Amino acid sequence: MHTDSRPGYSAADLERWLPEPPKSKARTPFERDRARLVHSSALRRLGAKTQVLGPSSDDFIRTRLTHTLEVAQVGRELGKQLGCDPDVVDSACLAHDLGHPPFGHNGERALADVARDIGGFEGNAQTLRLLTRLEPKVFGPDGAGAGLNLTRASLDASVKYPWRLWEGPQGRLTHKFGVYPDDVPVFEWLRAGAPANRKCLEAQVMDLADDISYSVHDVEDAIVGGKLDLGLMSQDAERSRVIEAVTTWYGDRFTPDQLDAAMTRLDQAGLWIDEFDGTRRALAELKDSTSGLIGRFCREAHDATRAAAGDGPLTRYAADLVVPEDTAAEILVLKGVAVAYVMAPRESEPLYMRQREIIRDLVRVLSERAPLALEPTFAADWQEAADDDARLRVVIDQVASLTDVSAAQWHARHIRPRALMSGV
Known part of the structure; x- marks a missing residue:
């Protein structure tokens, strides 16, 4: 027990x-x-x-x-x-x-x-x-x-x-x-008893796990989806593209030389997949690469944290997670790869702009039609809200709760018929 x-x-x-x-x-x-x-x-x-x-x-x-x-x-x-x-x-x-x-x-x-x-x-x-x-x-x-x-x-x-x-x-x-x-x-x-603006160790571990998974798996998805060929990373122009993406999206924590060195380390460690043809063997090799990257990043953070904090159980505010600078640069480079080849090109796609329009439309129309248009849980919150700001927050809670599919369905149900009636 x-x-x-x-x-x-x-x-x-x-x-x-x-x-x-x-x-x-x-x-x-x-x-x-x-x-x-x-x-x-x-x-x-x-x-x-x-x-x-x-x-x-x-x-x-x-x-x-x-x-x-x-x-x-x-x-x-x-x-x-x-x-x-x-x-x-x-x-x-x-x-x-x-x-x-x-x-x-x-x-x-x-x-x-x-x-x-x-x-x-x-x-x-x-x-x-x-x-x-x-x-x-x-x-x-x-x-x-x-x-x-x-x-x-x-x-x-x-x-x-x-x-x-x-x-x-x-x-x-x-x-x-x-x-x-x-x-x-x-x-x-x-947060009672917690140091101001400091994350507990468990939150720091969660944050690093998110960064590692985000960076490694987004690159894996991009490769399988045919949006990325890591073999291009041997070309100076493509490396510069990744470095520019990192700087534009994530700031200038690392210099271009440090980011380039991070790409070189990953390449020399055999963690770039230079060729991918979609076969079962290629998928297995890609999975080995992603596993190797995750193991590398976790091991380096673990060893650096232990070197700083010593042995024994580490919890709450007894220690901070230590991520070596080289490790942080390597993770950021992988994020930059996903930005350069997937996320940045998508910014100007009509679908991407349409998604933001769907969200804005839903907030506007649901605010006009609340509480009837809201789900019962949110309709009750709206009825109990003290003022217009609180009612808007309830509508935003409702929209944020939707999935990609249900947001599109709600938009078709609440906004598209209005457009048709007005002759749009």
Whole structure:
């Protein structure tokens, strides 16, 4: 039988926003957190949400759900090696993309634009809102939803950006943030005792697992989808294209020479696939390459962290994850490859612009037709909202909950008939 005590975690780490009656101790509180996420409707919806390429592109590419499962596997193993409770890291990884809207980052930008006057929109802040308010599981005595009511440790581990809009670590302003103004009370509760603007170790592991999975698997998808030939990386012009993509999308943390050196290291390590013909053998070789990259990045982060923090279990705020500069540059180069050959070319595609239009149209029309046009859960939230800003946030919650497929269907149902009636 399990006890409620967990090595490396305090009694406060096991607390929940709303106290719950004692349950069977056959599972730990952290195992219970993970089970709640696995069975959540928000996790299921990720199966029909864009990762990089849309879910309907082909049968091979990753959705948000398959990406999430891969992040959870990478994060769980790395966290376990460092001494984190594996279920805390697993829960954080399963939760990390729950708040992302239809059409991936494209939809996120559209919602950020329409929400700019009410505290913005950010996928990670929306994740916190889902975990603590929107996902139906636990309700308080006043009838208010408490979401999945996870433990403080699991909630804190899921917060990738533990600050508000236009705040950030070391006073740096950033458009990435983890909490909306009306979710501050639960945010302050889960951050009780935490150093300001610092992520716990489990959140840092989740963040690295996300970066590793994102960079490696997006390149794999691009190769299989015929959008990328890594053999081109031997050409100076193509290397320059990747370096420019990194600088444009991710900033100038590394110089062009450092990024070029990172590409050279990956090539010399035998981790570039120079030829891919789509055969079963080629697919196996590509899978070996992706496994090698993941193992390389995790091993280097583990060894660097151990060198800095020593042996023994590492949890919460006892240590920081150390990612060597060369490793960070190599991960960023892979992100740059995906940007240069997949994401940047897509920016000007009519479909990509149409997706943002769908999101904006839905917010506008659902705001006009609320609460009748909203699902019952969101209609009730809209009725209880205190003012126009709060009502707009409810509409945005509704739109963000949709999948790529359902967003298109809702648009066809609510907007397209109006266009036909007006003669468009």
